[in-house]
Amino acid sequence: MELLFRLIQAMSVFLVVAYLYCKSPWFKPLTTDSLRTRDKIYLYFFFSAISIMGTYLGIPIQDAIANTRAIGPVLAGIIGGPILGTAVGLTGGLHRYFLGGFTAFSCGLSTTVEGTIGGLVHLYLRRTNKTDLVFSPKVAFITTFFAEMVQMAIILLVSRPYADALALVKVIAIPMILSSSVGTALFMSIGRDQKNVYERVAAISSAKAFKIAERTLNFLGRGINRETAVDLAKIIHEETGVGAVAITDREKVMAFIGHGSDHHKPGGPIVSPLTKTAIAENKVIFADGERERYICPLSNACPLNSVLVVPLHIDNDVIGTIKLYEPKNKQFLNMNKTLGEGITNLLSNQLLLSRYERQKNLLVQTELKLLQAQINPHFLFNSLNTIISITRNNAARARELLTHLSNFFRKNLKRGNELSTLEEELDQVNSYLQIEKARFDDRLIIRMDIDPSLLKLKVPTFTLQPLIENAIKHGISNMLEQGTAKIHAYREDGLAFIEIEDNAGSFRENAANDGLGIKIVDRRIKSLFGNEFGTTVTCVPDEMTRVTIRIPLEAHKT
Amino acid sequence: MIRALIVDDEVHSRDELEAMLIETGEFVISGKCANALEAIQAIKKEKPDVLFLDVQMPVVNGFELLSMIDEKLMPNVVFVTAYDEYALKAFEENTLDYLLKPVEKGRLDKTVLKLKRMLNEQEKPIYAGLNIKKIPCILSSKIKLINAADVEYVKSNKAGVYVICPGGEFFTDLTLKVLEDRTDLVRCHKQFLVNIDHVDEIIFRENMLAEIKTKSGCHVPVSRRHLKILRERLNF
Numbered sequence: 001m002e003l004l005f006r007l008i009q010a011m012s013v014f015l016v017v018a019y020l021y022c023k024s025p026w027f028k029p030l031t032t033d034s035l036r037t038r039d040k041i042y043l044y045f046f047f048s049a050i051s052i053m054g055t056y057l058g059i060p061i062q063d064a065i066a067n068t069r070a071i072g073p074v075l076a077g078i079i080g081g082p083i084l085g086t087a088v089g090l091t092g093g094l095h096r097y098f099l100g101g102f103t104a105f106s107c108g109l110s111t112t113v114e115g116t117i118g119g120l121v122h123l124y125l126r127r128t129n130k131t132d133l134v135f136s137p138k139v140a141f142i143t144t145f146f147a148e149m150v151q152m153a154i155i156l157l158v159s160r161p162y163a164d165a166l167a168l169v170k171v172i173a174i175p176m177i178l179s180s181s182v183g184t185a186l187f188m189s190i191g192r193d194q195k196n197v198y199e200r201v202a203a204i205s206s207a208k209a210f211k212i213a214e215r216t217l218n219f220l221g222r223g224i225n226r227e228t229a230v231d232l233a234k235i236i237h238e239e240t241g242v243g244a245v246a247i248t249d250r251e252k253v254m255a256f257i258g259h260g261s262d263h264h265k266p267g268g269p270i271v272s273p274l275t276k277t278a279i280a281e282n283k284v285i286f287a288d289g290e291r292e293r294y295i296c297p298l299s300n301a302c303p304l305n306s307v308l309v310v311p312l313h314i315d316n317d318v319i320g321t322i323k324l325y326e327p328k329n330k331q332f333l334n335m336n337k338t339l340g341e342g343i344t345n346l347l348s349n350q351l352l353l354s355r356y357e358r359q360k361n362l363l364v365q366t367e368l369k370l371l372q373a374q375i376n377p378h379f380l381f382n383s384l385n386t387i388i389s390i391t392r393n394n395a396a397r398a399r400e401l402l403t404h405l406s407n408f409f410r411k412n413l414k415r416g417n418e419l420s421t422l423e424e425e426l427d428q429v430n431s432y433l434q435i436e437k438a439r440f441d442d443r444l445i446i447r448m449d450i451d452p453s454l455l456k457l458k459v460p461t462f463t464l465q466p467l468i469e470n471a472i473k474h475g476i477s478n479m480l481e482q483g484t485a486k487i488h489a490y491r492e493d494g495l496a497f498i499e500i501e502d503n504a505g506s507f508r509e510n511a512a513n514d515g516l517g518i519k520i521v522d523r524r525i526k527s528l529f530g531n532e533f534g535t536t537v538t539c540v541p542d543e544m545t546r547v548t549i550r551i552p553l554e555a556h557k558t
Numbered sequence: 559m560i561r562a563l564i565v566d567d568e569v570h571s572r573d574e575l576e577a578m579l580i581e582t583g584e585f586v587i588s589g590k591c592a593n594a595l596e597a598i599q600a601i602k603k604e605k606p607d608v609l610f611l612d613v614q615m616p617v618v619n620g621f622e623l624l625s626m627i628d629e630k631l632m633p634n635v636v637f638v639t640a641y642d643e644y645a646l647k648a649f650e651e652n653t654l655d656y657l658l659k660p661v662e663k664g665r666l667d668k669t670v671l672k673l674k675r676m677l678n679e680q681e682k683p684i685y686a687g688l689n690i691k692k693i694p695c696i697l698s699s700k701i702k703l704i705n706a707a708d709v710e711y712v713k714s715n716k717a718g719v720y721v722i723c724p725g726g727e728f729f730t731d732l733t734l735k736v737l738e739d740r741t742d743l744v745r746c747h748k749q750f751l752v753n754i755d756h757v758d759e760i761i762f763r764e765n766m767l768a769e770i771k772t773k774s775g776c777h778v779p780v781s782r783r784h785l786k787i788l789r790e791r792l793n794f
Contacts, residue, residue: 385640388660389570392577441569478616480593480701 003059003066003171007179010057011068011186014050018187021046022194040080044087047076051092051111055099062164065107066172069096070114070151070180074144075187077118078134085122089115103168106158110151117147135192141185148177205335212239212343217350224312224320224351226266229254236322236343240336244304244325250279250318259327263299271297275321278309282318284341285309288332294325303327308337310344314352322347364527367520379432379469380405386439401438404431418528422489422498423455425464429487432465436472440483444476447486454489457496459551460524466517467500467535467547475504475545491553498549507537507545518547525551560673561588563604565597565623566612566638571659575610575638578661584670594618595694595701598626598731606633608654608673613639617701618694625687625740626694628733634676634683636669654683690740693721695728702728706741710772712751724774746770746788747781754791 021027026042035043051072058067069092077085089112097108121143125133133139152173159165215235224232229247233255237245244258248270256264270276274294278285287294289306296302305328311318324340326332383405391398408431411424426448433446468485476483488499522535529552539545562585566572572590579585588604591597593615601609613620620637627633637656654676655669676683692703708723714734721728734751737743743751758773760780768780780788 381640385659386568386570389574392574439568439570443567480595480617481699 004175006059007175011179011183015186018190022190040084043080047072047088048091052095055096062168068180068183071183073115074118074147077115078122081122082119085115085119103159106155110154114147137185137189140188141181144181144184148180205339208239209342213346226254233257242324242336243327246323249320259303275309278311278321279318282311306332308340310341313348364524383435404434407431419458420461422457429464429468445484450489460528463521470517471502475502475506479504496551496553501546503544505541505543505545507539559586560584561586561606562608563589563606564610565591567592567615594623601631608634610636610638624685626732628736632683695730709753710756711778714749746784747779750778752778
């Protein structure tokens with residue numbers, strides 16, 4: 001009985017060691033699923049030391065040692081696999097062997113075997129996909145229990161004289177089996193708890209990261225400006241709970257939220273040398289508040305003591321920084337450091353993406369402007385010539401046409417929005433067509449067939465005009481016979497369709513001028529509504545060209 | 559008075575120019591045409607002194623029209639265009655003058671002076687014509703353009719000039735002379751042109767006469783006078 005208490009005492013020493021170990025950085029690798037070779041080497045030395053210590057803390061009995069040596073090899077085996085277990089067992093075993101006594105060999109051998117048993121359990125758990133049981137104290141208990149029984153058996157089988165061995169086993173078996181098993185289980189339990197703590201922290205910080213990402217996604221599409229910077233700083237401040245958050249561009253502070261906002265004013269220039277370095281060298285700067293302190297260049301009374309400065313970049317250009325501060329009385333958590341860096345990288349990617357989107361839209365807009373600029377002077381010119389002639393005989397008609405011309409250009413100027421209603425589009429097209437009708441006289445016939453329920457349909461601004469213009473400029477104006485332009489808007493299959501058709505049938509794929517307007521209209525519809533929408537062209541040479549626009553009834557911007 | 563023909567595809571342009579020409583007191587308007595084909599017919603019929611010709615017209619533009627007019631009937635030509643870019647080309651064509659739309663009165667007066675001088679000197683206007691790639695033919699209700707390369711032969715009779723190609727026989731307002739001068743078609747008879755590329759065989763008859771068989775099996779007569787030229791051309 002006394003032996004059991006002595007062994008429990010020895011075991012307690014291990015538990016203290018185990019506790020300390022779990023708090024040390026060397027424990028960290030155990031929280032991941034796969035161990036690297038370097039981690040295994042650390043584990044080897046640690047568990048070998050535990051094993052040897054088990055021998056020394058043992059109690060000499062009848063020329064042998066009652067001990068808790070098994071704890072090291074079995075744990076090493078369960079955690080690190082058979083090779084690690086056997087290696088630790090062998091080390092502990094050899095050490096015991098050289099201490100001598102009549103059980104020297106049997107104990108040395110059995111310690112190695114115990115390590116291997118631990119390793120086999122590890123393999124079994126892995127094979128049967130029960131790796132979550134690796135850190136189970138129950139498994140550790142049962143494994144050690146079994147391993148120690150094997151040890152007793154080995155002592156009986158190998159140690160001679162047999163009578164001495166039997167007498168020894170009778171004394172040590174129960175205390176050793178119990179104390180080792182309980183010790184291993186407790187050791188594992190401490191390890192498991194620590195591992196859970198790490199995992200919870202990881203879960204919390206990834207949850208936070210996701211939350212910040214979700215909250216910032218919506219407004220970052222507009223890029224970073226004074227307004228969005230303040231919102232962003234608020235979100236990071238709320239979610240991380242750090243003392244203060246600042247966002248800067250390359251020169252100025254754009255937003256500052258939290259402690260010290262009395263003297264850290266948005267709009268002021270960047271004064272911190274840490275931030276300047278971060279921007280100049282495009283690297284993360286961290287002043288932890290202990291080895292390196294953040295010294296506020298603005299005020300001696302500033303409570304802030306530690307800072308993390310992460311550059312925000314688009315491609316490789318630093319466009320600013322995000323800064324997280326903690327005051328003197330609070331430690332800068334590692335979690336917040338990781339979070340700060342992660343969030344900043346995420347934001348950088350978002351900014352890159354939104355810049356790409358903006359540029360893409362800009363390109364489409366520019367192309368459209370270009371097209372508008374090309375067409376209108378010719379149209380204006382032809383219209384004026386027509387109206388000059390008409391003025392001679394029919395002043396009223398001329399006035400009417402000038403009104404249409406004026407309406408056409410006013411609409412052109414006014415329509416800066418991305419989307420217009422079909423009604424607005426038709427209004428402009430109508431003015432255009434009235435003038436062209438005057439110009440071509442009876443050579444141009446116009447037919448309109450518009451579903452009145454579609455008049456409020458949202459379409460990209462300047463969708464119809466280029467297509468109608470194409471139909472007349474490249475189609476009907478080149479015909480000797482009478483030309484007919486048709487506009488047909490209808491619903492089908494829960495979608496809206498607009499057809500623009502002429503009877504010239506002169507559309508040619510890849511023709512320099514024909515295709516461009518249609519292509520731009522198509523691209524704008526796709527970028528606003530999605531790839532399943534857009535324009536299709538049907539052409540029967542010398543008979544008709546029809547451009548069909550397919551758009552959703554409700555404009556959901558993608 | 560100068561007899562003027564106005565050719566422009568836009569009705570208001572025609573009316574405007576007509577009004578301006580009449581205002582000068584120098585012109586009588588012998589006709590207004592909306593396209594090149596109407597113009598070819600009107601020139602034959604009216605034999606105007608001057609053509610006011612729009613450059614941009616459907617199917618056959620002003621320059622192409624110029625190359626389709628028989629030299630004997632060629633009037634003086636004033637190009638009327640809305641776009642400066644054609645002005646330079648108008649000069650390359652050696653036309654009398656060009657006017658930009660909208661036409662200014664002062665500018666038109668200068669053109670009138672120039673025109674009167676030309677008509678007084680009785681100089682025959684010669685314009686370096688383009689080759690005709692497509693021959694405009696008249697079908698009952700529409701105009702058909704036939705690739706000059708597709709034409710097998712052309713015949714003329716009292717009814718007019720007919721272009722024969724694998725698609726059939728089509729009437730055209732162009733004269734044999736114009737087609738001979740401005741296409742690769744070769745004269746083989748007073749009343750026939752043939753496309754050398756479509757000749758299958760030449761069958762000789764008595765009296766130095768011959769007959770051409772085209773690839774599609776049509777027979778085209780060859781006159782004595784033209785057989786010699788044809789021989790030289792074909793090296794036989």
